[in-house]
Amino acid sequence: MEAASDSESIEFSKELQSQTHTILSSNDNSPMEILFSHFFNTNNNRSSQQQHSHSLTFFQCCKKHHPHLLFIKLIFLLRCSPTATTRANAARAILFLKPSHLWPKLNPTAQAHLKAHLIQFLKEETSLHVIRLASLVTAETVSAIYNCNNRYQQHWPEIFSFILSALASNDDKFLEVALLILSALPKRCRLMLSDHNRSLHGYLLTTLSSTNPDVKTASFSVVVSLVCLFYEPSLFHDLLRAMMVGVFALLHGYEGSYFRKAFKELINLVSEEPSLLKPYMSDMVLDVLQIAENSGLSKGTHCLAFELVMAMTGLKEFESVLVNLEYDVMVRVFKVLMNMLMCVEEDTKRDSEAEVKGEVESEVDVYKFGMKCLNQICVTFGGSKVVAVAHHVLKICMDSSEWKMRHAGITMLVVIAKQFSDEMVLSENFLGEVVTTVLKSFQDSHVQVRLAAFNFMETPSHFVQVAHVLYHHKLMHAFAIAIDNGHNDKVKEQAASAMLFFLKNTLPESLTLYKNPDTVMTKLLSLLQGKESAKQRSLALSAFNIVAQQCQAIGHRRQFGELEFVQSLEHHSSSLLSIVTWILSELSILIQAQNHSLTTNAKVHDIAVSALGRICEFHRDSIDGSRIVPSWLSLLPLKEDLIEAKVMHEQLCLMVSR
Structure with missing residues (x-):
């Protein structure tokens, strides 16, 4: 209001x-x-x-x-x-x-x-x-x-006298009233209390250790409000120590709302007085980790505690101290983040959970918060330190029996590869170990880990490009297995997408040097001729075309298979609308190919013309008929394939009658 x-x-x-x-x-x-x-x-x-x-x-x-x-x-x-x-x-x-x-x-x-x-x-x-x-x-x-x-x-001097006398009392009601008034005073009025700063310091030490949670919590707000009166190092040191002791007392001995309120004031103190808190920053990070690592506390409490570290990462005063944190502390920070990333939803639960989304909107989105923290931590700590820590943490994640932890490890790789590709490539053994990890994850027992691994191989990063070049033979073999393995359509689609990304971005020699391109073509054709989704077939068709262009001998042998698929366009009229234009361009290449006198090529030519006729018939709403149909007519009659010639004749008669 x-x-x-x-x-x-x-x-x-x-x-x-x-x-x-x-x-x-x-x-x-x-x-x-x-x-x-x-x-x-x-x-x-x-x-x-x-x-x-x-x-x-x-x-x-x-x-x-x-x-x-x-x-x-x-x-x-x-x-x-x-x-x-x-x-x-x-x-x-x-x-x-x-x-x-x-x-x-x-x-x-x-x-x-x-x-x-x-x-x-x-x-x-x-x-x-x-x-x-x-x-x-x-x-x-x-x-x-x-x-x-x-x-x-x-x-109104009487109100200040009342406040000081209330703070000197042992009455919790008076103490809370005085603290609430002090915390809400404007800055001009706070400075009027500077002559009483030592008395206030003593009162606050007492209230911060109070057994009454309302009094204790209100004291945190007052310290933040009156911090300008306690710039003397010894005074501030005493108050900060009392606040840290008090916040742990609230965490373990009282209702969670008291801890949340007090800890938010601690975060405000960090944001408002970074220079004052700089000497204590390392110890405060350790205190945060102690809370965030406690499995007996809620995920919301873990996130709130880590917000203190996030507040530090956004302040220049803390940069040098954060960068110089000990390696073991950094590992603990990343482990906390991995635990947050484990809060990923399982695909099978998303639909049912969407129905009750309105009931849990107030809850913390732990996974989203973890991703935000991971990105910010990477920016703050820099590539050399982050990559070294990530190398260590990745092994722990991928050795876990918990699929969510393995998923968190792959997710971490995606974030780091986008920011520190060069450092990852130059790190000793890291490139090879990551590729081995990802290839193993292609066959993981859990669908979402497999999806995450394929998604990682589509990351537009220098690291993935280098992996494509140096490990092309392993990747090609793994992709070929993945698109033919298992019954999960979503995984097959993601695998086909990752394979297409690889084919588009790797060197042409990567395919010509591959020992079994014929196997790849066979598996791609099986996808084209199967009952997969239109998107999956479109990806397979694009991949097939690239392989055929770069491995021409095999591609030539497989043209019949591809054209047989295209000839069945009348059975897939709605699902293949998005790739009709692409198919037309490919047929044009086949039809205009040289050496039509050769029996094999002539056969391919006739089948291609037949496929073009089917497109003119069944997809006339998706093409420019005034341009395509005359071109098709100019290629008739077919000479080499008498069966197709008869089919084309019947089709032409049907079109004329309409």
């Missing part, structure tokens, strides 16, 4: 102005309670929305025409209402309307009375929920007082 900051520009009727004045001046509080119930109603039905709109208009009118009465009425309800709900709603309304807008509208006498009422209220209120809201009201009122430009404006 946003404050009604535009109320000054709205015109309100005289009747509404009179009505608001009557309600604000009345001793009957029930109209205000009804307005609260309408304004803070969380229902989204039409009636509730209308009631909310009417109550908002009421408050906007009050703020514009009766701001002093409005503030006094709300403070009165906060101070005197017998019901905690009304007192809480009064505080929420003040925060919504902003004390900084209302306070200057009061005369000095009213201001003095309200100050006294607020302090007395803070001493007497028994509801923790109400007093927490009132603490924020008090802090915003302090801000309004000390930011006012009126030279006759009063100040």
Whole structure:
């Protein structure tokens, strides 16, 4: 909900102005309670929305025409209402309307009375929920007082006396109130406490070690808010040590929300005061790892802890320290990231989980967060260090019996290959070991590991290009096995895609030197003539064409097989629309080939012309018939293949009759 900051520009009727004045001046509080119930109603039905709109208009009118009465009425309800709900709603309304807008509208006498009422209220209120809201009201009122430009404006030294006396007490309620006010004070007011920095230092050490989690957590916010008072190294050292002890106490002894709130304040401290924290950075990384490695904690807690490291990676002050972390620490960092990447969804579960996605939207996407962290860590630490650590961690991942860990290892390779290809190639034995690992993963027992391995071999990186050249014979053999192995269509498709990527990017000699290209052609033809998806057949056809061009002798022998597939186009009319244009260009090459007098080539020529006729018949909506059909007619009649000649004659008669 946003404050009604535009109320000054709205015109309100005289009747509404009179009505608001009557309600604000009345001793009957029930109209205000009804307005609260309408304004803070969380229902989204039409009636509730209308009631909310009417109550908002009421408050906007009050703020514009009766701001002093409005503030006094709300403070009165906060101070005197017998019901905690009304007192809480009064505080929420003040925060919504902003004390900084209302306070200057009061005369000095009213201001003095309200100050006294607020302090007395803070001493007497028994509801923790109400007093927490009132603490924020008090802090915003302090801000309004000390930011006012009126030279006759009063100040409020009594509130600072109240805060210091509350911190000196042993009452948890007073301690929390004082801490909440301090954490919300504007910077100008914080500096006014500089004369009390040593007293505040002692109080905060006490509250950070409190057994009350609300007091302990509120202390974290105050340290971040008042850190400008504790730049002296000894003072800050004591507070930071107390915060680290306190955060572990909250982690293991209380509800998780306390730890999350306190740790977020620790992250804020790192972001706001990097120079102050630089000497402690290495120790804080170790503390983070201690949390992130604890299998007894939730994945969300692991991610929150690692956000501290991520905050460090984004700050120049920490770069030199991070780069110089010990090797063992870096290995631990990468192991934590691998555990995050293990949160990948299994394909078989994705459809069912999509149905309940709305129920878990608030949960942390651990896999996505892990990928983000891995990318950022690579940028921060640099190639030489990352590759050395990744080399070590990859072995651990791929030796795991858990498929998700093996998948995480391949995923790490994809990220690193994109950023540090040259370092990977130059690293001793790393290139060969990665290729061996990937080839082994082509035959992994789990589908998603196989998919990840084929996907890695399509990474547009220098590392993969070098692997294509140096290990072409192993890769070609592995691809040939992969496209003919297993029953998972998705894996076959990804394997065919990786094979095509390899064929397009490797040296032509890689194929001519391969000992068994005939086997590859046979397997590609089996894909073309099978019941695979249109995309899979398109990939196979493209791969077949490349192999045929580079291994012409074998390609020539296989042209009949390819053309037999093309001749069956009428059975695949819908699934092959995307490759009809490509097929036309290939047929054109065959038809225009030299040496038609040779029996074999003449046979190929006639089959190609026959295939072209089938395209003219069954795919006329996908081609330029005015250009293709005349070209086809010019090639008739067929002479070498009498069977095809008869088929073409019948087809031509059928087309003419239409």
